[in-house]
Amino acid sequence: MGAVTLLPDARRDNGWFEILKEVPPAAPLSGPTEADVVVVGAGFTGLAAARRLGQLRPDARILLLEAGRIGNNAAGRSSGFGIDHAHNIRSEGFADTAEFEKQQIALNRAGLSYLEEAVTAHGIDCDWSWTGKTHAACTDRGARDLKHFASTLDRIDEPYELLDADALVDRLGIDHYHQGLHTPGTALMQPAALCRGLATTLPDNVVVHEETPVTWLDAGPPHELWTDGGSVRTPELLLANNGFLAAFGFYRKHLIPVVTWGSMTRPLTDDESTSIGGHRTWGVIPAAPSGTTVRRLANGRILIRNVYSYSRHSLAGGRRRQRAGRSHRKAFEARFPSLADVPFEYTWGGALSMARNGEPVFGTVADGITAAGVHNGTGLARGAICGKLIAEMMCGEGSDLLDAMLGRGRPNKNVPDPVLGWGVEMYARRLRLQSGREM
Numbered sequence: 001m002g003a004v005t006l007l008p009d010a011r012r013d014n015g016w017f018e019i020l021k022e023v024p025p026a027a028p029l030s031g032p033t034e035a036d037v038v039v040v041g042a043g044f045t046g047l048a049a050a051r052r053l054g055q056l057r058p059d060a061r062i063l064l065l066e067a068g069r070i071g072n073n074a075a076g077r078s079s080g081f082g083i084d085h086a087h088n089i090r091s092e093g094f095a096d097t098a099e100f101e102k103q104q105i106a107l108n109r110a111g112l113s114y115l116e117e118a119v120t121a122h123g124i125d126c127d128w129s130w131t132g133k134t135h136a137a138c139t140d141r142g143a144r145d146l147k148h149f150a151s152t153l154d155r156i157d158e159p160y161e162l163l164d165a166d167a168l169v170d171r172l173g174i175d176h177y178h179q180g181l182h183t184p185g186t187a188l189m190q191p192a193a194l195c196r197g198l199a200t201t202l203p204d205n206v207v208v209h210e211e212t213p214v215t216w217l218d219a220g221p222p223h224e225l226w227t228d229g230g231s232v233r234t235p236e237l238l239l240a241n242n243g244f245l246a247a248f249g250f251y252r253k254h255l256i257p258v259v260t261w262g263s264m265t266r267p268l269t270d271d272e273s274t275s276i277g278g279h280r281t282w283g284v285i286p287a288a289p290s291g292t293t294v295r296r297l298a299n300g301r302i303l304i305r306n307v308y309s310y311s312r313h314s315l316a317g318g319r320r321r322q323r324a325g326r327s328h329r330k331a332f333e334a335r336f337p338s339l340a341d342v343p344f345e346y347t348w349g350g351a352l353s354m355a356r357n358g359e360p361v362f363g364t365v366a367d368g369i370t371a372a373g374v375h376n377g378t379g380l381a382r383g384a385i386c387g388k389l390i391a392e393m394m395c396g397e398g399s400d401l402l403d404a405m406l407g408r409g410r411p412n413k414n415v416p417d418p419v420l421g422w423g424v425e426m427y428a429r430r431l432r433l434q435s436g437r438e439m
């Protein structure tokens with residue numbers, strides 16, 4: 001295999017991570033060592049996999065290697081929606097085959113249960129709450145999409161509540177939206193705090209090394225992984241590094257690397273908070289696929305997320321960051337005109353990986369090497385369950401959920417760059433234009 005061709009961007013601009021109380025220094029891998037299993041990547045997938053491997057193989061030495069700081073990665077840069085079912089409400093296939101959708105929802109719910117179990121057992125302080133998510137529309141097209149979404153939820157017997165403009169004002173305290181649909185099964189949390197809490201409560205036989213990017217892989221088995229300061233030999237390797245799988249030579253022509261962006265205000269004052277009324281915490285998902293996600297956080301801040309950009313190198317800085325910041329400002333002022341003077345304290349981007357056909361990477365990719373990733377937008381819940389299930393697979397434990405994941409297709413091939421980049425950017429621009437006021 002050889003050199004790892006791309007490493008994650010470790011810049012320190014992620015609001016969720018920066019507002020954490022205290023993060024002790026990293027302990028990078030140093031010198032040569034051996035392990036029974038090595039997990040690369042400590043996002044939701046790698047953290048769940050390491051936890052489950054530690055539980056199932058208490059006598060094994062398990063190493064979890066993370067390029068940056070846990071919580072400052074894509075997982076900790078997410079908007080913190082632990083979603084049980086469809087995010088993109090226009091999604092063509094959603095509820096077309098009810099049995100398939102029910103199975104996908106069961107997978108996401110199992111992921112959320114696994115996370116909640118750890119949060120409860122260890123008292124992880126991450127503002128975890130079953131607030132649900134409110135899909136909200138401020139355009140006629142968005143309202144039509146919500147109606148369609150309601151009918152698909154009827155088909156799979158999923159509960160929801162329709163909200164008119166007045167009910168939305170009561171809930172959110174703002175009058176930007178005129179139609180809403182609330183579903184109860186989504187958990188909201190502080191994602192960086194969740195990641196850090198998960199990492200510090202892993203079973204004793206899991207050793208975590210942060211600031212340890214794997215830069216070279218000699219594939220075996222046994223495999224030898226090299227970092228700047230050390231190396232590790234192992235018979236079993238799990239790649240839980242999402243889009244960076246391609247940098248290890250897997251699915252190089254299949255994954256679509258994109259960056260999406262978040263901004264967070266300073267905490268609102270009590271007066272500002274009271275002036276908008278509504279519930280103290282909520283999460284809004286836009287009716288348009290490329291619209292704006294908004295959260296009102298337990299700590300008094302407001303979070304805005306929008307804009308997707310194609311990035312072969314998963315870079316989240318410079319001109320693109322500034323453009324995203326401007327787009328967030330516009331979205332914030334449209335929704336909270338009375339708070340137009342409230343500044344953002346943080347703007348950040350995070351790398352994700354998509355597949356054109358929506359299929360995941362899950363299973364064995366080479367002798368002694370497994371991989372799980374590419375969760376297409378619901379990576380919090382899906383990453384957690386895929387991490388748990390891939391660990392169970394590695395330990396020979398079967399289940400219906402594991403069969404469901406093994407039965408999924410795999411990402412299909414794309415045209416090469418630069419054509420892929422042009423195509424994705426054009427598609428993203430079209431969605432942005434269609435989103436109109438939902439942006």
Ligand SMILES: Cc1cc2nc3c(=O)[nH]c(=O)nc-3n(C[C@H](O)[C@H](O)[C@H](O)COP(=O)(O)OP(=O)(O)OC[C@H]3O[C@@H](n4cnc5c(N)ncnc54)[C@H](O)[C@@H]3O)c2cc1C
Pocket residue numbers: 004006007008040041042043044045046065066067068073074075076077078079080081082083212213214215240241242243244259260261262305349350351352372373374375376377378379380381383
């Ligand atoms: C702004 C934003 C908002 C989002 N909002 C949501 C949301 O609300 N809900 C939701 O479900 N999803 C959301 N997502 C998507 C979600 O973050 C991802 O789907 C999720 O993080 C995937 O988890 P993962 O563990 O598979 O991968 P990641 O979280 O990407 O973790 C992979 C890890 O591998 C590490 N790594 C890569 N290469 C190496 C290497 N060579 N050596 C060592 N380590 C390496 C990376 O540093 C990273 O920590 C959002 C993403 C962004 C960017």
